[in-house]
Amino acid sequence: MCVLCPCFCADIAGGEIKGEPCAFEEVWGYVTEGDEKEFDPKSPVTDVGYFAATINTYGELSSVPKRSKIPAQYKGRVHLVTACDGRTLSHFVMDPSFPLREKLIKDLVAATKDFDGLQIDYEYIPGRDAQNFITFLQEVRRRLPAKKIFSVAVPARMRTIGDDIYHYPKIAAIADRVFIMAYDEHWSTSAPGSIASMGWCKKIAAYASSVIPSEKLVMGLPSYGRTWGRTWNRAFYHSGIKRIWRENGQPKIERTDSIPHFSFTVKLGVTCYYEDDFSLVERCRMYEKMGIAKIGFWRIGFEEPSFWQWIKIAPVNHAPAALKLQIPLERDSDFDFLSAFHLVH
Numbered sequence: 495m496c497v498l499c500p501c502f503c504a505d506i507a508g509g510e511i512k513g514e515p516c517a518f519e520e521v522w523g524y525v526t527e528g529d530e531k532e533f534d535p536k537s538p539v540t541d542v543g544y545f546a547a548t549i550n551t552y553g554e555l556s557s558v559p560k561r562s563k564i565p566a567q568y569k570g571r572v573h574l575v576t577a578c579d580g581r582t583l584s585h586f587v588m589d590p591s592f593p594l595r596e597k598l599i600k601d602l603v604a605a606t607k608d609f610d611g612l613q614i615d616y617e618y619i620p621g622r623d624a625q626n627f628i629t630f631l632q633e634v635r636r637r638l639p640a641k642k643i644f645s646v647a648v649p650a651r652m653r654t655i656g657d658d659i660y661h662y663p664k665i666a667a668i669a670d671r672v673f674i675m676a677y678d679e680h681w682s683t684s685a686p687g688s689i690a691s692m693g694w695c696k697k698i699a700a701y702a703s704s705v706i707p708s709e710k711l712v713m714g715l716p717s718y719g720r721t722w723g724r725t726w727n728r729a730f731y732h733s734g735i736k737r738i739w740r741e742n743g744q745p746k747i748e749r750t751d752s753i754p755h756f757s758f759t760v761k762l763g764v765t766c767y768y769e770d771d772f773s774l775v776e777r778c779r780m781y782e783k784m785g786i787a788k789i790g791f792w793r794i795g796f797e798e799p800s801f802w803q804w805i806k807i808a809p810v811n812h813a814p815a816a817l818k819l820q821i822p823l824e825r826d827s828d829f830d831f832l833s834a835f836h837l838v839h
Contacts, residue, residue: 511771516778517808522673522712522790524575527559532795535568537802542570543613543645543673543790546577547605553587553594555601561608571610573645576602581618588619588626595630603637611643613673624659631668645671645712650679650698654705666706673790674702677716682729686722686765688753690715695777699784712788713781717797719768726764732798735768752776769797775804787811 522541525533533542547558561572578584587594606612614634619627635644646669648660655661666672676698680687688694699713719735721728730738739745742758749755755767774797781789787808791797 511775511804513779515804515806516775516782517806518778518782518787518789519808519810520712520788520790521805521807522714522788524791524793525564525795526793527557527563529795530563530565533565533568534799534802535565537794538805538807539568539794540570540807541611541790542568542572542794543575544572544609545575545793546615547574547602548576549578549583549587549598551583553583553592553598555598555605558605571643573611573613573643574606574609575613575615575647576605578616579618581620584616584618585620585623588616588623588630590626590629599630599633599637602634606638606642609642611645611670612638613645613647613671615647617647617649619659621657621659624657624661627659628661628664628668631665635668643670645669645673647673647675647714650674650676650694652697652701654701662702663705666710670710671712671788672702672706672710673712673714674698675714675792677714677792680720680767682720682722682727686767688750688755688767689718689720689769690777691753692751692777692780696780696784699781699786703784703786708785708787711786712790713786714790714792715769715774715777717769717774717791717793717801719766721764721766723762723764726762730766730768731796732768732770735766738766749773771798771801771804774801778805 520540521538522543523539524543524545526545542564544559544561544564548556550556558574564572578587586592587598589595602612614631631646638644646665648662648665651660651662654663662672676695677690679690679694702711717732719730719732721730739756742760745756745758747754747756753767753773754770755765757763757765778789
């Protein structure tokens, strides 16, 4: 069901949003190297994921960002994020029969010297390397100093898949935090649609809550928009979405399940789905009601600065894990309900 939405002016002022700010124990935000000026150190962000140390053609760790580039006024934690683009490269650095893996682990641990933690964001692990990935994570955690927070970014899931590369329970048993990338439900080459619809996110959060201890679970949110239409398939900052909207006659903005979108024509049809203060707050409130204590955003700078007035940091909840896991699940045939009990003894 679509409802008429106020213009962007109301969004910037936050006038269409009512109630109290959402409260979370931890709020993560990715900052990309080169875009540090987009991060306001006074924003309610407890953990910065500094993106990203990469793996070069030779399987070597490279482009490690310097923590000193994060504003000195920021007093929260800063985590080094490492990414590996490409399935072939991922295979050669994961398979222990090749010498690249051992050196990579040593270099990763050394690179965290000035950071509070390390996040593994390897999104192209081949299927045959699923077990190699798990042992890689185990080895990194073993060698990483105990005081360093070890986190792993994983794609969205709604159920346990037996041969899944990103097996939530296995990864949760190793990592201190599991960052669920609950976005890109629709992507550049898919049909147009929400980056992360509310119902889709709710199912992902319900499943994740059933197999990951609440103190380790971080639900990721998108703060970007995307357009579809031949040469228009790309992602945008919120400010870019506003520019497109203005330049194309300020077309009517509608909402589907709280997500704003509009369409316009420039010799070809273009559809744009994006996130604004209202949709982000609605998603945060949904997670808050579900008992999610930690959230994170891809990425800092995509959002409007006005959004941060709707987030505050809450005291850490020390309730027993068994109690925190008793979150009502939306009944869905894809859910593995039995796995919800494996953490409660």
